[in-house]
Amino acid sequence: MSMKCGDSAFTGSYDVGSFPKSFGYGAEEGDMEENCAPPDKPRILLMGLRRSGKSSIQKVVFHKMSPNETLFLESTNKIYKDDISSSSFVNFQIWDFPGQVDFFDPTFDSEMIFKGTGALIFVIDAQDDYVEALGRLHLTVSRAYKVNPDINFEVFIHKVDGLSDDHKIETQRDIHQRANDDLADANLEKVHLSFYLTSIYDHSIFEAFSKVVQKLIPQLPTLENLLNIFISHSGIEKAFLFDVVSKIYIATDSSPVDMQSYEICCDMIDVVIDVSCIYGLVEDGSGCAYDKESLAIIKLNNTTVLYLKEVTKFLALVCILREESFERKGLIEYNFHCFRKAIHEVFEVGNSVHSAHWRSADSPSGSLSGLNYASLNGNNI
Numbered sequence: 588m589s590m591k592c593g594d595s596a597f598t599g600s601y602d603v604g605s606f607p608k609s610f611g612y613g614a615e616e617g618d619m620e621e622n623c624a625p626p627d628k629p630r631i632l633l634m635g636l637r638r639s640g641k642s643s644i645q646k647v648v649f650h651k652m653s654p655n656e657t658l659f660l661e662s663t664n665k666i667y668k669d670d671i672s673s674s675s676f677v678n679f680q681i682w683d684f685p686g687q688v689d690f691f692d693p694t695f696d697s698e699m700i701f702k703g704t705g706a707l708i709f710v711i712d713a714q715d716d717y718v719e720a721l722g723r724l725h726l727t728v729s730r731a732y733k734v735n736p737d738i739n740f741e742v743f744i745h746k747v748d749g750l751s752d753d754h755k756i757e758t759q760r761d762i763h764q765r766a767n768d769d770l771a772d773a774n775l776e777k778v779h780l781s782f783y784l785t786s787i788y789d790h791s792i793f794e795a796f797s798k799v800v801q802k803l804i805p806q807l808p809t810l811e812n813l814l815n816i817f818i819s820h821s822g823i824e825k826a827f828l829f830d831v832v833s834k835i836y837i838a839t840d841s842s843p844v845d846m847q848s849y850e851i852c853c854d855m856i857d858v859v860i861d862v863s864c865i866y867g868l869v870e871d872g873s874g875c876a877y878d879k880e881s882l883a884i885i886k887l888n889n890t891t892v893l894y895l896k897e898v899t900k901f902l903a904l905v906c907i908l909r910e911e912s913f914e915r916k917g918l919i920e921y922n923f924h925c926f927r928k929a930i931h932e933v934f935e936v937g938n939s940v941h942s943a944h945w946r947s948a949d950s951p952s953g954s955l956s957g958l959n960y961a962s963l964n965g966n967n968i
């Protein structure tokens with residue numbers, strides 16, 4: 588494995604204003620109540636009954652808490668607003684609600700809470716009787732939809748680590764059916780709920796969060812398009828664009844995602860950051876565990892190669908490829924250079940336009956200036 592870690596801060600050509608200013612691996616907790624998002628910064632709400640696992644999800648995904656430590660988390664008794672944008676590409680606020688939130692309390696300002704919300708994650712404890720949770724889900728969704736019909740409603744059927752495979756499927760089917768029946772009875776058929784089976788004890792919670800976040804990234808079609816072009820011209824089998832600090836993948840190419848590939852790429856990020864923290868920082872502990880020189884290549888014993896490289900201050904590309912394809916390392920590096928440049932352009936334009944619509948999201952072969960991939964047969968496209 589080769590790995591580099593310099594201590595210089597990233598100074599790419601993009602407008603750093605779009606990205607938080609400093610990267611601190613293992614971010615500190617955000618401030619609580621006072622930490623308000625600017626009006627245009629979307630938020631993700633975590634709601635659900637008491638002890639359903641909301642705080643654990645937030646701590647495990649965004650604060651590197653180990654799942655076992657969540658056993659000692661105290662009950663949340665006021666809204667916890669966590670701004671993770673100083674360490675992550677995910678430029679949102681996560682609001683963790685107490686389980687006993689009362690929508691009929693006059694101090695509960697649903698207009699303010701739901702107006703700027705991008706996604707509402709409702710967590711249901713699958714190891715518990717979920718009848719009460721379904722009632723709560725219905726109340727929450729109908730309230731939120733009335734204020735803001737553009738919210739994405741995401742239901743995490745959580746703690747499924749305690750369930751057998753058959754039981755998981757059956758629970759998901761039953762919750763899906765009942766939740767949609769309740770909506771239909773209230774003439775709310777047009778509300779769409781997405782369901783995920785999750786647990787903090789495996790990668791399912793990261794995968795589910797990845798999908799929730801991807802829906803909120805306006806540049807997603809462009810990112811997927813760029814990844815498709817990159818892998819097809821470089822002989823790569825699968826590529827993920829990762830938010831390093833949370834291990835959420837913000838985009839991947841259009842081939843199906845299998846859980847094992849995602850897991851091994853997550854593990855690679857952990858290895859790189861851990862080794863870099865131990866051996867990459869300067870003596871006094873200053874510097875960054877992840878910076879523009881971060882690069883790692885791991886050859887597995889099954890002729891597979893894992894390749895990780897820095898894309899931006901917060902994003903890393905992690906690829907899976909065959910050993911034979913890695914013989915053309917120069918080509919991969921050249922194409923990576925084009926890919927990286929294009930990604931920077933995507934976010935530069937995204938910032939200056941400040942709009943949800945990326946001008947070349949439909950461009951089939953990446954018409955961004957300077958994007959000139961070398962292909963496997965030696966031709967440029």
Ligand SMILES: Nc1nc2c(ncn2[C@@H]2O[C@H](COP(=O)(O)OP(=O)(O)OP(=O)(O)O)[C@@H](O)[C@H]2O)c(=O)[nH]1
Pocket residue numbers: 635636637638639640641642643644654656657658659660661662663664684685686687745746747748749785786787788
């Ligand atoms: N088995 C299992 N337990 C989990 C999982 N996620 C959370 N838990 C446990 O569930 C318990 C409650 O978790 P919390 O995160 O405090 O729940 P909460 O929804 O924030 O609770 P309130 O703050 O009271 O609303 C803790 O003991 C966690 O360890 C999971 O995926 N699997």
